[in-house]
Amino acid sequence: QQQVKQSPQSLIVQKGGISIINCAYENTAFDYFPWYQQFPGKGPALLIAIRPDVSEKKEGRFTISFNKSAKQFSLHIMDSQPGDSATYFCAASGTDSWGKFQFGAGTQVVVTP
Amino acid sequence: DVKVTQSSRYLVKRTGEKVFLECVQDMDHENMFWYRQDPGLGLRLIYFSYDVKMKEKGDIPEGYSVSREKKERFSLILESASTNQTSMYLCASIREGETQYFGPGTRLLVL
Numbered sequence: 001q002q003q004v005k006q007s008p009q010s011l012i013v014q015k016g017g018i019s020i021i022n023c024a025y026e027n028t029a030f031d032y033f034p035w036y037q038q039f040p041g042k043g044p045a046l047l048i049a050i051r052p053d054v055s056e057k058k059e060g061r062f063t064i065s066f067n068k069s070a071k072q073f074s075l076h077i078m079d080s081q082p083g084d085s086a087t088y089f090c091a092a093s094g095t096d097s098w099g100k101f102q103f104g105a106g107t108q109v110v111v112t113p
Numbered sequence: 114d115v116k117v118t119q120s121s122r123y124l125v126k127r128t129g130e131k132v133f134l135e136c137v138q139d140m141d142h143e144n145m146f147w148y149r150q151d152p153g154l155g156l157r158l159i160y161f162s163y164d165v166k167m168k169e170k171g172d173i174p175e176g177y178s179v180s181r182e183k184k185e186r187f188s189l190i191l192e193s194a195s196t197n198q199t200s201m202y203l204c205a206s207i208r209e210g211e212t213q214y215f216g217p218g219t220r221l222l223v224l
Binding site for chain 1 (some may be wrong): 144146148155171203207215216218
């Protein structure tokens, strides 16, 4: 079974709106939580990542919120643009298994003009 | 600019054929990975390698094998392709503590 559960499966948002994708995990040994963005025909590319020592990380219009006690983390895309239309994956790994990421199922985001 | 390349973007094979997927990275990364990507399942780890000639099973190794004879090259082998191996295959590499880089993927269709 998937160790990282991601929701929603798909999301339609208007240009300028906020996209929110949520992930939950069980393994308390996870200590690195990246988000990947994938465009059709391309491999995933790292978007932003967080470690559990902070509750929020922001890079431009993308923000990760992290709740260690709830074992949840989320990606917020502010002022969503049509160019943000892609599939987003959350992932998690631990220092005892560096690089062995567990991925969420993915969220397809469509930003309408 | 870092680069992970995969030998084919699209492949069509017949059931029972032996299939080789090649991945090359130019970043001198120790660790390399093969994933398969299926709708609704995300990316699942097939095999990974943390050094030349070293390999470890991932979450779904059945029906696959790998080879890493050189640091920059990691091959995925389907010994006898089956229709349930139709999928997108993604190679990735990483240096410990750094970002994982993915190749563009190989879309394999097994008829």
